[in-house]
Amino acid sequence: DDTLGSAAAAKGRYFGTAVAANHLGESAYTGTLDREFTAVTPENEMKWDATEPTRNTFTFSAADQIAGHAQSKGMKLRGHTLVWHSQLPSWVSGLGASDLRTAMNNHITQVMQHYKGKIYAWDVVNEAFQDGTSGARRSSPFQDKLGNGFIEEAFRTARAVDPDAKLCYNDYNTDGINAKSNAVYTMVKDFKSRGVPIDCVGFQSHFNSASPVPSDYQANLQRFADLGVDVQITELDIEGSGTAQADNYANVVKACLAVTRCTGITVWGITDKYSWRASGTPLLFDSNYAAKPAYTAVLTTLGGT
Numbered sequence: 001d002d003t004l005g006s007a008a009a010a011k012g013r014y015f016g017t018a019v020a021a022n023h024l025g026e027s028a029y030t031g032t033l034d035r036e037f038t039a040v041t042p043e044n045e046m047k048w049d050a051t052e053p054t055r056n057t058f059t060f061s062a063a064d065q066i067a068g069h070a071q072s073k074g075m076k077l078r079g080h081t082l083v084w085h086s087q088l089p090s091w092v093s094g095l096g097a098s099d100l101r102t103a104m105n106n107h108i109t110q111v112m113q114h115y116k117g118k119i120y121a122w123d124v125v126n127e128a129f130q131d132g133t134s135g136a137r138r139s140s141p142f143q144d145k146l147g148n149g150f151i152e153e154a155f156r157t158a159r160a161v162d163p164d165a166k167l168c169y170n171d172y173n174t175d176g177i178n179a180k181s182n183a184v185y186t187m188v189k190d191f192k193s194r195g196v197p198i199d200c201v202g203f204q205s206h207f208n209s210a211s212p213v214p215s216d217y218q219a220n221l222q223r224f225a226d227l228g229v230d231v232q233i234t235e236l237d238i239e240g241s242g243t244a245q246a247d248n249y250a251n252v253v254k255a256c257l258a259v260t261r262c263t264g265i266t267v268w269g270i271t272d273k274y275s276w277r278a279s280g281t282p283l284l285f286d287s288n289y290a291a292k293p294a295y296t297a298v299l300t301t302l303g304g305t
């Protein structure tokens with residue numbers, strides 16, 4: 001087990017990465033992807049602005065490139081994301097409530113239909129809660145015009161389209177036990193008690209010195225798992241370098257391995273060269289695709305050599 005993917009598989013888990021379609025032609029990028037990873041998440045290509053830039057005109061070419069690559073290599077595909085306030089075309093934010101509801105359900109239906117049978121898990125709703133201590137919903141066109149019920153409606157619509165895809169709620173700053181994760185926890189508990197379809201919760205896990213790996217990370221994953229959902233680490237990256245960064249990565253992997261229902265880990269990119277943190281070095285491979293100490297720490301923590 002000398003790759004991330006094979007070591008994770010020996011532990012019954014996938015090891016994924018975010019992928020950008022425009023880098024797939026770069027041999028070092030795709031070579032590293034194919035060697036190390038067993039799951040992919042399109043970094044931007046399945047978002048609303050990419051898939052439905054104008055109303056009811058769907059464009060899947062970039063996302064299809066990633067999906068086709070994943071399928072040809074036997075990798076799992078995480079769908080990211082159907083309902084999110086960001087990367088949302090302005091035509092959506094301009095709609096009135098009734099039109100917005102129709103558009104949201106149509107978007108979910110058309111995109112999920114296109115990928116039906118090919119998606120392991122969908123981030124149905126992304127980042128619907130506020131940061132800070134209020135535990136309140138974040139203001140967005142969906143929240144402001146449709147009210148609290150929009151999340152439930154999105155999940156019900158999603159289940160009807162592709163009953164075989166796992167349906168996830170995904171967020172950041174919910175990695176430890178805090179007011180924001182408490183609010184998500186309360187929602188998931190309510191969904192489970194009322195039979196609203198939800199299968200998994202994604203913990204983005206973007207960490208840096210201001211937002212380090214929480215000491216109660218594992219406990220937080222476990223309390224969600226205990227509600228009867230899978231948990232996944234969906235967008236992992238950790239600022240820093242050397243041993244400190246490696247130790248933080250090892251702690252994340254340990255937490256997932258300790259939680260039976262933690263089904264996999266996805267890092268938010270392959271190489272530091274293309275990280276969304278433009279000036280940072282948060283990933284497992286440096287800008288020349290050399291494995292960093294963080295890579296070795298992840299591999300050995302997974303039981304690989």
Ligand code: G3I
Pocket residue numbers: 043044086087172204235276
């Ligand atoms: O596609 C346009 C291109 O045409 C244009 O020339 C260029 C000029 O700036 O911009 C390109 O769009 C950029 C897009 O990434 C594709 O590269 C956007 O400006 C840029 O804002 C966008 O950033 C993405 C960000 O989400 C937007 O919110 C990052 O790549 C992506 O890594 C990041 O991912 C998010 C997750 O989806 C949700 N959780 C947080 C995470 C990190 O922010």
